[in-house]
Amino acid sequence: MYFSSSGGNGGNGGYFYGNGGDGGNAGTSSDPPPFGTGNGGFGGSAVLIGNGGDGGAGVPGGQGGYGGFGGALFGRNGVNGPP
Numbered sequence: 001m002y003f004s005s006s007g008g009n010g011g012n013g014g015y016f017y018g019n020g021g022d023g024g025n026a027g028t029s030s031d032p033p034p035f036g037t038g039n040g041g042f043g044g045s046a047v048l049i050g051n052g053g054d055g056g057a058g059v060p061g062g063q064g065g066y067g068g069f070g071g072a073l074f075g076r077n078g079v080n081g082p083p
Contacts, residue, residue: 007041007056007065020044020068023056023081040065043078047071055081 007024023041040056045068055065055078067078 006039006062009041009065010044010053010068012044012068013046013050013071015047017049018046019050019075020046020053020078022053022078023065025056025081026059026062037061039063040081042066043068043081045069045078046075049074051075052078054078057081058083 005027007026010021010023013020021044023043026038038059039062040058042065043053043055049071052068052070055067058064064081064083067080070076
């Protein structure tokens with residue numbers, strides 16, 4: 001039996017300017033749920049100016065990670081990862 005691992009979270013952008021990092025994708029597994037589940041990592045967030053990172057993809061039975069938030073002054077939110 002192999003368990004799927006979840007993806008790592010993306011780092012946040014710099015305080016004044018910088019994009020958040022993308023979340024990592026979950027590791028793959030041939031096991032069916034509930035054993036073969038793995039979630040995508042969360043995207044990092046920007047603080048003032050910058051785009052939020054995209055969420056990582058989950059494996060079947062897992063969930064995609066949430067996208068990070070865009071900067072408060074300017075920037076787009078990250079896209080949620082696919083399940």
